[in-house]
Amino acid sequence: xxxxxxxxxxxxxxxxxxxxxxxxxxxxxxxxxxxxxxxxxxxxxxxxxxxxxxxxxxxxxxxxxxxxxxxxxxxxxxxxxxxxxxxxxxxxxxxxxxxxxxxxxxxxxxxxxxxxxxxxxxxxxxxxxxxxxxxxxxxxxxxxxxxxxxxxxxxxxxxxxxxxxxxxxxxxxxxxxxxxxxxxxxxxxxxxxxxxxxxxxxxxxxxxxx
Numbered sequence: 001x002x003x004x005x006x007x008x009x010x011x012x013x014x015x016x017x018x019x020x021x022x023x024x025x026x027x028x029x030x031x032x033x034x035x036x037x038x039x040x041x042x043x044x045x046x047x048x049x050x051x052x053x054x055x056x057x058x059x060x061x062x063x064x065x066x067x068x069x070x071x072x073x074x075x076x077x078x079x080x081x082x083x084x085x086x087x088x089x090x091x092x093x094x095x096x097x098x099x100x101x102x103x104x105x106x107x108x109x110x111x112x113x114x115x116x117x118x119x120x121x122x123x124x125x126x127x128x129x130x131x132x133x134x135x136x137x138x139x140x141x142x143x144x145x146x147x148x149x150x151x152x153x154x155x156x157x158x159x160x161x162x163x164x165x166x167x168x169x170x171x172x173x174x175x176x177x178x179x180x181x182x183x184x185x186x187x188x189x190x191x192x193x194x195x196x197x198x199x200x201x202x203x204x205x206x207x208x209x210x
Contacts, residue, residue, distance in 0.1 A: 003078055004057050012052035015045060019146070019164040022209065023053060028168045034101035034137045035171065038128045038195060040121060040203045041110040043147035045164075050108055053142065053166050059100050060108040061093060094131075101135035111195060117148065119207060121200045129191035136177040139195055141169035143202030146210050167206040169198050 015021075029037075037058065039050055051058055057080055064083040067073040084093035101107055111128040112121065132139045146164040172194060177183075 004080065007079060008051050012048040015048040016052040016164070019045075019049075019162065021049060021052065021164045021166060023166045023168075024205070024209065025168040026053065026166075028170055029054060029056075029140060030138065030171060032104065034104045034135060035106060036101065036128050036132045036137060036139045037106055037108045037142065038111045038139050038199065039108075039142040039144050039166075040199060040206075041112045041115050042117070042144065043115060043149075045147050046110070046144050047108075049144060049147065049164060049166060050142070053168070054106060056106050058108045059097075059105050061097070064090075097131055098135045101131060101137045107131065111192075111199065119204070121196055121203055124192050124196050124199075126188050126192050129188050129195060130183055132172075132174045133177070133183045133187055133191060136174060138171035138173045139191070140171045141195060141199040141202050143167040143169070143199065143204070143206035145203065145206035163210055165206040165209045167202040167209070169202040172198060 029035075037050060037054060039046055047060070059080045059082065061084040062076055062081045066076055067081070067083040082093065082096060084090045097107055109128040109131065111124040113125045116122045128139060144164065144166055146162050149162065172191070174191065
């Protein structure tokens with residue numbers, strides 16, 4: 001067992017056990033090839049739950065300042081993280097993301113951007129759709145329900161161990177692309193809208209199963 005698998009078992013597996021995580025349609029996750037894993041986002045705890053959902057190692061972006069901390073930076077990199085500038089101008093992170101997907105890796109992207117509240121999926125950022133189209137890989141929507149109250153309040157002294165449900169949607173297949181080039185904005189917008197609808201469906205289903 002390598003380091004990633006050991007930490008996944010300890011952190012993600014332990015979190016899923018404490019929160020009695022239920023997984024629906026896990027078999028819809030592609031067994032091979034790159035894809036964008038696109039969950040709803042209501043808590044920082046969404047990260048270990050996503051890691052437990054996928055048996056394949058995940059790659060994910062993190063703000064650059066986290067990677068400048070000596071021990072923490074090594075830890076995040078070892079677990080698949082890579083740094084990105086928060087102002088959206090980091091072209092290297094974009095190129096790296098596309099290369100990872102084309103190399104057959106799984107990239108975790110929260111299409112809502114920052115953490116949200118409530119039962120409705122927020123308007124999505126175009127990044128997940130753009131990356132999928134640019135790399136020619138599918139997007140898999142995942143509804144995570146029950147995480148919203150986890151780690152929301154700094155005043156809470158005792159963790160709130162409520163049930164968590166994860167529902168995997170059908171992969172949204174993108175057209176194959178040859179070579180590089182600019183992805184037309186209308187294609188990005190259309191895929192983003194489709195992803196929004198699919199994400200709302202699985203988020204609703206997850207909430208119904210709580």
